[in-house]
Amino acid sequence: MPGPAGREMMVMKLLLVEDDDLLCESLKDTLDDHGYRVDVAERLSVAKALLHSEEYALMILDIGLPDGSGLDWLEFQREHGLGLPVLILTARDAWQDKVDGLRRGADDYLTKPFHEQELLARVQALLRRRTELTARLIVNGIRLDEEQRQVSCAGGPWQTLTATEFCLLRYLMHHPDRVHSKTKLLDQLYALEQDAPAPNLVEVYIARLRRLLGKHVIQTRRGQGYVLVSH
Numbered sequence: 371m372p373g374p375a376g377r378e379m380m381v382m383k384l385l386l387v388e389d390d391d392l393l394c395e396s397l398k399d400t401l402d403d404h405g406y407r408v409d410v411a412e413r414l415s416v417a418k419a420l421l422h423s424e425e426y427a428l429m430i431l432d433i434g435l436p437d438g439s440g441l442d443w444l445e446f447q448r449e450h451g452l453g454l455p456v457l458i459l460t461a462r463d464a465w466q467d468k469v470d471g472l473r474r475g476a477d478d479y480l481t482k483p484f485h486e487q488e489l490l491a492r493v494q495a496l497l498r499r500r501t502e503l504t505a506r507l508i509v510n511g512i513r514l515d516e517e518q519r520q521v522s523c524a525g526g527p528w529q530t531l532t533a534t535e536f537c538l539l540r541y542l543m544h545h546p547d548r549v550h551s552k553t554k555l556l557d558q559l560y561a562l563e564q565d566a567p568a569p570n571l572v573e574v575y576i577a578r579l580r581r582l583l584g585k586h587v588i589q590t591r592r593g594q595g596y597v598l599v600s601h
Contacts, residue, residue, distance in 0.1 A: 383407045389410045389435055418447075
């Protein structure tokens, strides 16, 4: 279903962990303007809870936070399986601090003060690098080319997907064998500020994907949601 601008879209979700209200507001506005959806956590405890309940493409993390060191927390999270890219924000600009941050789990390091366009460029570079590393997904005979937005099933021909079909299938393939509620899938597809989509939107696009992939691939769990099976 088209959004308010008349086009299908999926908004990539970022987590901003920062306790400076003015900086948060400024960064959120900049990232929103460039098509990202941003959740803000002013404490590490809130960030941890969000990481357990939401799926993010990237985290922007300040080092100095009210309830602890962002760098210590990041190192701990990396040791326990945190895989998403992390961009560190800090006022510490010595090269030793940068090396320490990268060694302890950061993917990039930006010192304050900074120009918001530089932060935006670094975010885009990290997301592009991540996409290049996972440009082609394969699950249960389904091959998804994330660069071309095409899908092939059981060795068949490549077929081009619409933007919403692609985003829905990509999300399901990144999280196979997990039940996803309709609300969760809608949340992945549409930004909060957009007009509320039709209640049957998920059913419509699940039906389209089943026609492409086969009815057995995406299963319905009554009262719970949908699951893409990996075998």
